[in-house]
Structures are given as C-alpha cells and as structure tokens.
Amino acid sequence: MDGGMTLPGLTLDIISLARLMPMYLSLTEDGRIAEVGPTLAKLLPKDAAGQDFFALFEISRPGNVRDMAGLAARTGDRLHLVRRDESRTSLRGLAVPLKGGQGMLLNLSFGITVAEAVRDHDLTDADFAPTDLAMELLYLIEAKTAVMGELRAMNRRLEGARSEAEERALTDTLTGLRNRRALDLALAELVARGQPFGLMHLDLDWFKAVNDTLGHAAGDHVLRMVAGVLRAQTRAGDTVARVGGDEFVILLPGLVDAERMRIIAARIIARLEEPMDYQGVSTRVSASIGMAASTAYDRVLGDRMLADADSALYEAKRQGRGRAELHVPD
Amino acid sequence: MHGLLNRSIQGFLRRTYGEAVWHDVAARAGLGPDGFEAMLDYDDNLTDRVINAAALRLDRPRDALLEDLGTYLVSHPDLERLRRLLRFGGTGFVDFLHSLDELPDRARMALPELELPELDLNEQRPDRFRLMCKSPLIGAGHVILGLLRAMADDYGSLAVLEHEGSWPEGEIIRIDLLDPRFSEGRRFDLAGVA
Incomplete structure (x- = not known):
C-alpha cells in the first residue's frame, strides 16, 4: 500500500475531466454520486447526483464489492458493472481514490457492448472521447456486417449457379454414367x-x-x-x-x-x-x-x-x- | 482491382442507366453479363475497359462518369451502409477530410485485401485543402471528387471542389470550404441501420 507516501498530483477542472473521460464518475466517501461525466449521465436519472452509487450500479465482477471499503480494496482492478434498470447496460472500468480521502473516481466504458449501448441510450460520436476506440469498434461492426452481406449475396449467387449447373448436368458424378x-x-x-x-x-x-x-x-x-x-x-x-x-x-x-x-x-x-x-x-x-x-x-x-x-x-x-x-x- | 470496387462500378451502371446498358458495357469490355463478384480480385485493365466502354456507350466524358460514380457511392439509398462507414471518419466535414489519410487503413481493417486509393490531405489554410489521390485507376481522383462533393452535402457543409489535374505523384483535388455549417446535412445515427 502507498498510504504513507505523498505522490505529486494534478489539478483538473471538471469540464476538462469530462472531455478526457466523458464516462467518469466521482463518489463521495460514503458512496454517493458527486459528479457524472456527460456520456455516463445519459444512462442515469436526472437527479442521480447525491444518490447511492451501489443502488444505481451492481458490481458483477469481482464479487462482493458492495460498499466503498470493498471498492477501495479493488483500486485499479478491472471492474464489471451493470446498470440496475431495465436496460441492464453493462460497463467496465476502474476506480481510483481521490486525494485526501475525498472519495473515489471511476472511469467507465462500454467495452464490446458498445453497439447496444449506443442504440439504447441514443449516443452520438460526440459522446466518445477521441482516444476511445468505440467508434472504430462500431465502424468494424458495420464494416463486418457489410462484408458478410456481400459474402452471403455471393454465396447465394454461387449456390444458384451450382444448382442450375447441376440441373443441366447429364452425368452421375459418382460413377460417370449418365444420370x-x-x-x-x-x-x-x-x-x-x-x-x-x-x-x-x-x-x-x-x-x-x-x-x-x-x-x-x-x-x-x-x-x-x-x-x-x-x-x-x-x-x-x-x-x-x-x-x-x-x-x-x-x-x-x-x-x-x-x-x-x-x-x-x-x-x-x-x-x-x-x-x-x-x-x-x-x-x-x-x-x-x-x-x-x-x-x-x-x-x-x-x-x-x-x-x-x-x-x-x-x-x-x-x-x-x-x-x-x-x-x-x- | 478488388471485386468490391468493380462491383460498385457495375451497380452504379446498372442502377443509374439500366440493365440493357450494363449488358452492352459488359459485352464491350469482354465481361460476362453477371459481371464482377464482390470477393474476387480482377485485373486493373478490366476495370479500365469497363469504364471506357461505359463512357463510349453513354457518350459521356470518362471523368464526368467517374465523378457521377463517386456521388452515387455516397448518395444512393442502397449504399447507405457505405455512406455510414464514411461518416464514421469524423463528426464534421473538416474532421472527415482529415480522416481521409487513414481511409485505406480503415478499409483494410474490414477487408485486408482491399486496396483503396492513397489519399494525402494538405491543409493550406483553415478553409483550403489540397488532397492528393494516388491509385492504379486513372481518373480515380474524379471518383473521389464526386464522393467528397456528396459528403460535403451529407455533413451540411458548403464547399467548392475542383480537380486540378494529374501529376506523376497523383491527382490533386482542391477543396475550398465556404461554410462548414451551411445546412442541417443528413442525420448520422450511430446505432445504424437495421
């Protein structure tokens, strides 16, 4: 633990923080939501500030993280979160302590479920930081779908040509006799x-x-x-x-x-x-x-x-x- | 050239000018009426023959035909997905222009064997850009020109684009941005098409 050590810090206003990490979340010492990044805010009720973080999110992995002490014990670890509402949006991220015991800061992302999240929460490209590869992932999903579509169309054409050729064929392929x-x-x-x-x-x-x-x-x-x-x-x-x-x-x-x-x-x-x-x-x-x-x-x-x-x-x-x-x- | 590109040319001719024209063009170019397959590779000469045959059959200058092809790629409803893939390049038209440098890499990310024209953007003033386009297809710059004109509309930007000719190192397109937020443009819904 680095409890005794004092490391240099950076000061950042929350607008800059929001630009860097539009899905950040800061928690007070007692586990209440203090600030929410603009993209993450789209997943939360309007009056989320002041609410209990653990009532809005379930930490699905690692297990048994149900309070601030549990979260602090997992500092820097990969966390899997699920939004406790009908969307059940899944998120991942990590939590780090704020200086002077002022609570914790979480940075979250959608991971591979980004396509559903974009649909469920009506997100746009402006909701992602330029460093986030979410856009590339979405691009790849679409590009892959387009390529698969072309391949399927090609397979259909080939299949059609094959059955046509088979129909026209006069030879039994096994024996070489007439069919x-x-x-x-x-x-x-x-x-x-x-x-x-x-x-x-x-x-x-x-x-x-x-x-x-x-x-x-x-x-x-x-x-x-x-x-x-x-x-x-x-x-x-x-x-x-x-x-x-x-x-x-x-x-x-x-x-x-x-x-x-x-x-x-x-x-x-x-x-x-x-x-x-x-x-x-x-x-x-x-x-x-x-x-x-x-x-x-x-x-x-x-x-x-x-x-x-x-x-x-x-x-x-x-x-x-x-x-x-x-x-x-x- | 990759079948996907050849097939877009085929789709453009069939959808814009009809089946009969396509059959004439294919026959003149020495290609069967079924034309190109999307996932196969074809000799660059064949692409050239198809374009020349189409220009001849339609009595249109080759450059103008290629420019129409570029516009078609972005604006035809059947190719909505391609428009979307291009829109992933940037949130605004300028952003999009800057993303053109990485377009071939993006394309390769989806299909490793797909070779797109090499594009190199040079920002000369905040409202003036020159784009160098290098491709084995002569006149590829005109396709890019048509495509960029349509993308400017798509983003709702007012821009004047001009093909400044071909040089040994490639074709040059000048882009003068008059008003980046001239109109609403078309909506880009990230969640995509069904």
Whole structure:
C-alpha cells in the first residue's frame, strides 16, 4: 500500500475531466454520486447526483464489492458493472481514490457492448472521447456486417449457379454414367425417332449388405465397379444411366430380339457376380434385370416402357434374384 | 482491382442507366453479363475497359462518369451502409477530410485485401485543402471528387471542389470550404441501420 507516501498530483477542472473521460464518475466517501461525466449521465436519472452509487450500479465482477471499503480494496482492478434498470447496460472500468480521502473516481466504458449501448441510450460520436476506440469498434461492426452481406449475396449467387449447373448436368458424378435427366432425354429422343430399342432396368442385389458391413466408401467403390462392367458390356451407342442409389437403366437402340436381350442380361449378371475387391476385402453383389422391347407396343411411350421394365424387374426379384425377366405384353 | 470496387462500378451502371446498358458495357469490355463478384480480385485493365466502354456507350466524358460514380457511392439509398462507414471518419466535414489519410487503413481493417486509393490531405489554410489521390485507376481522383462533393452535402457543409489535374505523384483535388455549417446535412445515427 502507498498510504504513507505523498505522490505529486494534478489539478483538473471538471469540464476538462469530462472531455478526457466523458464516462467518469466521482463518489463521495460514503458512496454517493458527486459528479457524472456527460456520456455516463445519459444512462442515469436526472437527479442521480447525491444518490447511492451501489443502488444505481451492481458490481458483477469481482464479487462482493458492495460498499466503498470493498471498492477501495479493488483500486485499479478491472471492474464489471451493470446498470440496475431495465436496460441492464453493462460497463467496465476502474476506480481510483481521490486525494485526501475525498472519495473515489471511476472511469467507465462500454467495452464490446458498445453497439447496444449506443442504440439504447441514443449516443452520438460526440459522446466518445477521441482516444476511445468505440467508434472504430462500431465502424468494424458495420464494416463486418457489410462484408458478410456481400459474402452471403455471393454465396447465394454461387449456390444458384451450382444448382442450375447441376440441373443441366447429364452425368452421375459418382460413377460417370449418365444420370436420370440424361436418360429421360435419350429415351424421349429414341421414342421421337421411332427407332426400335430395348430397355433394361437393373437393380443390384445384396448391395445394402456391402454398404452396411463395409461402409459407404465400399458401397461407392462397388457402384463404380458396376458402372465399369455395364460400360464394358454395352456398345458405344447405348445409354447407361444410374437412376437411383443402386438402380441402373440401359437403353439399347436397335436391340429388340428377346433372345439376344436375355444373353446380354445374363452376361451382365454373370460379370457383376464376380467377386469385387475393396481394400483387400472381397465382396459380392448380384443384379436383377427387368427388360422391355419397344416393338412390343403399338404406340411407344417411354414412361410406360420404364414401368413395364420395372414390373419385370420386380418379377425377377420375386423369382429369386440374380436373373433377368422380359416384360410380356398382355 | 478488388471485386468490391468493380462491383460498385457495375451497380452504379446498372442502377443509374439500366440493365440493357450494363449488358452492352459488359459485352464491350469482354465481361460476362453477371459481371464482377464482390470477393474476387480482377485485373486493373478490366476495370479500365469497363469504364471506357461505359463512357463510349453513354457518350459521356470518362471523368464526368467517374465523378457521377463517386456521388452515387455516397448518395444512393442502397449504399447507405457505405455512406455510414464514411461518416464514421469524423463528426464534421473538416474532421472527415482529415480522416481521409487513414481511409485505406480503415478499409483494410474490414477487408485486408482491399486496396483503396492513397489519399494525402494538405491543409493550406483553415478553409483550403489540397488532397492528393494516388491509385492504379486513372481518373480515380474524379471518383473521389464526386464522393467528397456528396459528403460535403451529407455533413451540411458548403464547399467548392475542383480537380486540378494529374501529376506523376497523383491527382490533386482542391477543396475550398465556404461554410462548414451551411445546412442541417443528413442525420448520422450511430446505432445504424437495421
């Protein structure tokens, strides 16, 4: 303690003090408010002078500072204060003793809650001392909001462009096969051209077991291998599309002969049933195939053929999987 | 030049002259119709091409167009936030003028990669200032001129501003302050926009 020492002092009138520290507060020995800086005064009732400081403010940190003795014991420490009113404005600052035991002087600031305080108490830039970084903090809050706004707008634009691109995309990103949209386009084109074609709807068997036991990475690997088999077993002009998790559709222009379709389907199934290696683990899947030929219809409709191939696929599954069934018109 | 600056030029052309003009300008400058992205960096030449294309398309002198851009930046309601950020510079117009030196630093505080023109204020008399403006964009001084004219109005100050030409070390703007408190000016509410 420096109680015995006399240090040199400065004398300052309260107008200068208010300029230096517009949020100062001086307290009498018995804890009553003597003088209030002009900015801090905006937070207080008009008749604040003479009132008990501890009735107007709560010292939230450090704890147990409830009177002048407690405050004096915390000389120079960082204090957190809360205004006891509905605004609950939070302040921070420090308290130092005035000369000759004439009470204490506090200098307060808003800290990071300055933006709310400015709003709640209608403060202006003239309320802050030029040394106070409050304006810079407010500036930064606004600048950050502006930058975030730009970033959000940019993200929205990019997201829009991405979904548009995705919508326009014709490729299944996992396997590199055609996607559902590409299939629909190719199917519509075949129907429009009136060219005879065969359609196969292929669904993997036991694929869920691979996913469940070895994980999704293994599942993705198997799907890529399957894609490779389908590409290898079809011709360049055929359309091979992945239309669902483990569902594929193949369009075979010019191929409508039931026997040839069965042979191709059997070959595909046989190749798919060969063990596939995933990180040293051998996995096996099979496939069921439902088929339809455009020549079986008087009037060819793409959706109808897809639905019939789907029924045939269901029949193939029902008959024990790992086999192909051709839709037979009624 | 930073995308944010390029995007303000794009916004200025679109809002002031319409979508069709912007599309022409973008096409002439070799830019897609979507234009600039705010958070990307662009070659300075591209900015120059856009401004030249706009001047040509609108049949306006380049300097006048740039000055309009400066005025737009402060006075268009959609850019209220930018006006506010500028108003943070000072409580009055003179105070604001003195804050221009630190404008590039303030901008970097918000966006480290944002390069604004270097501004250097010289107070020659209490009512006469000369501002040196240095930027890779030729004619940036005219943008600053338009911006300062609008800011003087914003603060309610009466000032005469003039572009005194380009020198190797930058462009010079003369500011004669006739009446710092000429009118009410526009309100600056610290609490800000919602």
